[in-house]
Amino acid sequence: MARLSLDNVTKSFANFDAVKDVSIDVGDGEFLAVLGPSGCGKTTLLRLVAGFEKVTSGEIRIGSEVVSGKGGSVAPEKRRVGIVFQNYALWPHMTVAENIGYSLKVAKLDKAVARQKVEDALALVNLQGLGERRPANLSGGQRQRVALARCLVAAPSLVLFDEPLANLDVHLRASMEDEFASFHKRTGTTIVYITHDQAEAMALADRIAVMDGGRLAQLATPRELYHEPANEMVASFISQGILLPADVLSAEERGHCKVRVLGAELIVRCRPGERPRTGAKVCCRSADLDVSPDGPGFDGLVKRVIYQGGSARIEFTPSTNPDLTLHFEQPDPVALESGAQARLRIRSGWLIPAAGAA
Ligand SMILES: Nc1ncnc2c1ncn2[C@@H]1O[C@H](COP(=O)(O)OP(=O)(O)OP(=O)(O)O)[C@@H](O)[C@H]1O
Numbered sequence: 379m380a381r382l383s384l385d386n387v388t389k390s391f392a393n394f395d396a397v398k399d400v401s402i403d404v405g406d407g408e409f410l411a412v413l414g415p416s417g418c419g420k421t422t423l424l425r426l427v428a429g430f431e432k433v434t435s436g437e438i439r440i441g442s443e444v445v446s447g448k449g450g451s452v453a454p455e456k457r458r459v460g461i462v463f464q465n466y467a468l469w470p471h472m473t474v475a476e477n478i479g480y481s482l483k484v485a486k487l488d489k490a491v492a493r494q495k496v497e498d499a500l501a502l503v504n505l506q507g508l509g510e511r512r513p514a515n516l517s518g519g520q521r522q523r524v525a526l527a528r529c530l531v532a533a534p535s536l537v538l539f540d541e542p543l544a545n546l547d548v549h550l551r552a553s554m555e556d557e558f559a560s561f562h563k564r565t566g567t568t569i570v571y572i573t574h575d576q577a578e579a580m581a582l583a584d585r586i587a588v589m590d591g592g593r594l595a596q597l598a599t600p601r602e603l604y605h606e607p608a609n610e611m612v613a614s615f616i617s618q619g620i621l622l623p624a625d626v627l628s629a630e631e632r633g634h635c636k637v638r639v640l641g642a643e644l645i646v647r648c649r650p651g652e653r654p655r656t657g658a659k660v661c662c663r664s665a666d667l668d669v670s671p672d673g674p675g676f677d678g679l680v681k682r683v684i685y686q687g688g689s690a691r692i693e694f695t696p697s698t699n700p701d702l703t704l705h706f707e708q709p710d711p712v713a714l715e716s717g718a719q720a721r722l723r724i725r726s727g728w729l730i731p732a733a734g735a736a
Pocket residue numbers: 391394395396414415416417418419420421422423574
């Protein structure tokens with residue numbers, strides 16, 4: 379059974395739908411990232427699951443219990459949902475152990491049992507021996523781990539992370555990513571992880587829900603999102619996909635079809651059932667482009683060559699579509715110069731499904 383289910387969930391503020399008709403099942407023990415640009419509805423979704431907001435329509439279930447729906451809304455403290463915020467929200471006047479054990483104290487749990495639970499939670503986040511410190515005497519990463527331990531001590535059925543790495547510097551982010559991944563592996567906790575950082579979502583999640591303007595744009599594994607984006611938004615949001623105008627020339631056969639892109643014909647990957655059509659889009663990545671001096675391809679102008687050490691980023695304008703700029707990397711020795719004419723080929727591409735295709 380899914381640990382968390384959202385069925386056609388909509389949340390409106392006055393006439394504005396911050397979350398629109400979103401359906402997601404999160405499996406027991408799954409790590410789901412919710413990813414999208416600012417304002418796409420990620421935080422509202424998290425607040426709905428936590429119980430700080432009520433659904434306007436649709437239903438949210440945790441396990442088999444409906445926690446928000448037509449029949450009303452279960453209070454946040456009764457949902458057994460743990461939340462790790464980006465600003466840690468630790469109490470500065472309490473020790474680490476007191477911070478972690480606070481909810482147990484409020485619940486009037488036996489002191490010896492509570493102490494053991496705090497010790498166990500400290501061990502789970504690799505902070506053994508730091509229980510007597512104050513939060514001020516910890517690093518940012520350690521504080522975030524205290525926040526995680528504090529939420530785990532209450533044995534939540536589900537843990538929500540709200541951009542937990544947003545306040546940390548780049549190096550610490552990478553090591554905390556490792557920590558979260560190994561924590562998830564060790565504990566098997568069901569996690570919903572909100573982020574606007576694509577690399578973070580890709581590194582951590584089993585599946586990613588990409589949100590766009592309150593709607594679910596695609597729910598898929600990181601690999602699927604990268605290789606088979608469902609629409610133009612996902613294609614350009616994930617790894618800076620390059621979108622090129624295309625005409626589909628042949629019907630799908632074994633997952634591929636023939637297209638015309640920038641005047642050249644090529645075979646791209648596509649969904650089953652694709653048929654010839656005009657006005658389509660093909661997504662490719664900079665790694666899919668390279669120079670093809672004598673082979674098939676399309677001609678254009680090298681606009682800029684930006685040397686990056688070991689390779690250069692090349693910006694290129696195709697002759698057929700001078701308003702388009704393609705970019706790709708060329709390893710040393712970089713032969714292209716700005717202002718030169720060149721011929722490029724697309725080694726691999728993905729046909730974006732027609733709008734409205736399932
Ligand atoms: N209480 C509210 N009243 C009115 N509008 C709201 C309210 N909360 C959120 N919104 C609007 O809903 C939309 C989605 O907001 P939300 O905070 O969920 O986005 P987000 O994806 O988390 O953005 P960010 O990454 O910037 O935090 C925004 O346009 C926001 O202005």
